[in-house]
Amino acid sequence: MTDQLPSPTPATTLETEPFWEAAADGRFVLPRCNACDEVIWYPRLFCPSCGSNDVSWFEASGNGTVYSFTVVERGQGGWREHSPYVLAYIELAEGPRMLTNVIDVDPDTVAIDMPVTVRFDAGKDGGNIVRFGPAS
Amino acid sequence: MSIRGAVHIAGAYEHPGRHLPDLTVPQIHADVARGALADAGLSFSDVDAYYCAGDAPGFGGMSMADYLGLRCNEIDSTETGGSSYLVHIQHAAAAIAAGHANVALITLAGKPRTGGAAPGGSMRSSAPEGSFENLFGLNVVAGYALAAKRHMHEFGTTSEQLAEIKVAASTHAQHNPNAFLRDVVTVDEVLESPMIARPLHRLDSCVITDGGGAVVVVSDAVAATLERQTAKVLGTGVAIKHSTGGRPDLTFTGAAVSGPKAFAEAGVTPSDIDYASIYDSFTITVLITLEDLGFCKKGEGGQFVSNGGLLARGGKLPFNTDGGGLCNNHPANRGGMTKVIEAVRQLRGEAHAEVQVPDCKLVLAHGTGGTLATRMGSATVILGQEDA
Structure with a gap:
């Protein structure tokens, strides 16, 4: 079920290492453009809103709401045995919509606009993946 | 400069096979190339420009030009997934016009x-977004389910309305002897098929087939020498819609941009269109695209497709009369080419008699490559009779 989803070590690049290093420490960080203040997702050291490369990281609130979601009944590959699982776009309090999983929840109770908070999910493979669960 | 009327589709050919264990991918490219050139009354030695996408093996256009023995002055391998071939028509039109x-x-x-490719193809491992999407179990169906769920939330669209799209496709496919699925299905049968990613069922999804297709685009001067009926390219539009720095709006597609561009270039409106080939990777792809192209208002797609709205007989907008990707063919997991081919058949009056649109003068083909939930390449092509 959804509390033991695949959590492989994420492939990182020079641009995304800070995100995953923070996650490993239990911190949820986001990149923000210092030129136009846009909070950027997915993480990159470039602002697709204004074209600046002056980007820095800040600690995010970890709060959000469900923008859309699907309960995947038939996952593919390594996800097959973990179905059903919830794949969702979470609209973060800071603005961006982030693709992730909603865990620690009965999939039948997930709804659009549901408040959620960040979870650092070690999963079954020992990685530290940023997922979300119901806000307490 | 507009390409309106400057170029013509002179040849179109769809491979009849859906299960081709005994052919290589280059062989299938060659078979459909030969078929489309023969349809036009041309030969390989007449070709001076070649276009292919990510399905072409090896070094893409260079490898295939070599395999086919083409002598090209112009080449383009633009890759926008299943819509690539409609983008290629725009690029070919520009090259010919120039x-x-x-x-x-x-x-x-x-x-x-039969070749072992993953459904929907696979993203290159170097994609910068890779570890922020696939890591969470995003797959092809889920990428469309996310859009369907949001559309339902905002506009009240229902699973029954999505199923109507499959019912219409299957009603048409029964007349296509080459179609992968020829049984007419009901709304209930769609809803009772296995759920893959809520709210999309197995029968909301396109088929997975081997095969291919080709078209030949020619100049005015060449068209004038051919006996075969040609289709005039009246308008084209292309758009990339992406995740916008993390602010995707899942209720519309790139068709909202590519459609108006194509209509403006053609100088026509949606109500002028006699037949439409609409990309149908999933039922939701069709519904949102119809809204974005302006066949109905945003949010009213469900109502538009209900009560047989897309049927060749008695529908508001006859669509995918070959059975589309939902029933007929989705070769290489890419449905754009077959959308163009059926549109050309309709213009020529060569669709099956049971689904041929009477007096068909103006047609539209639309492609959607990629995934509704993240990034997509959208392309619209409007074709008309030569006197249009």
Whole structure:
């Protein structure tokens, strides 16, 4: 079920290492453009809103709401045995919509606009993946 | 400069096979190229421009030009997934209008049924977004389910309305002897098929087939020498819609941009269109695209497709009369080429008699490559009779 989803070590690049290093420490960080203040997702050291490369990281609130979601009944590959699982776009309090999983929840109770908070999910493979669960 | 009326589709050919274990991918490219050139009354030696996408093996256009023995002055391997071939029509039209080419060949081929390719293809491992999407179990169906769920939330669209799209496709496919699925299905049968990613069922999804197709785009001068009926390219539009720095709006597609561009270039409106080939990777793809192209208002797609709205007989907008990707064919997991081919058949009056639109003068083909939930390449092509 959804509390033991695949959590492989994420492939990182020079641009995304800070995100995953923070996650490993239990911190949820986001990149923000210092030129136009846009909070950027997915993480990159470039602002697709204004074209600046002056980007820095800040600690995010970890709060959000469900923008859309699907309960995947038939996952593919390594996800097959973990179905059903919830794949969702979470609209973060800071603005961006982030693709992730909603865990620690009965999939039948997930709804659009549901408040959620960040979870650092070690999963079954020992990685530290940023997922979300119901806000307490 | 507009390409309106400057180029013509002179040849179109769809491989009849859906299960091709005994052919290589280059062989299928060659078979459909030969078929489309023969349909036009042209030969390989007439081709001076070649277009292909990510389904072409090896070094893409260079490898295939070599395999086919083409002598090209113009080449383009633009890759926007399943819509690539409609983008290629725009690029071929521009190249021909600019005098760089006279006979452009566009091919598609692949073997996802017997060749072991993953459904929907796979993203290159170097994609910068890779570890922020696939890591969470995003797959092809889920990428469309996310859009369907949001559309339902905002506009009250229902699973029954989505199922109507499959019912219409299957009603048409029964007349296509080559169609992968020829049984007419009901709304209930769609809803009772296995759920893959809520709210999308197995029968909301396109088929997975081997096969391919090709079209030949020619200049005015070449068209004037051909006996075969040609289709005039009246308008084209292309758009990339992406995740916008993390602010995707899942209720519309790139068709909201590519459609108006194509209509403006053609000088026509949605109500003028006699037949539409709409990309149908999933039922939701069709519904949102119809809204974005302006066949109905945003949010009213469900109502538009209900009560047989897309049927060749008695529908508001006859669509995908070959059975589409939902029933007929989705070669190489890419449905754009077959959308163009059926549109050309309709203009020529060569669709099956049971689904031929009477007095068909103006047609539209639309492609959607990629995934509704993240990034997509959208392309619209409007074709007309030569006197249009």
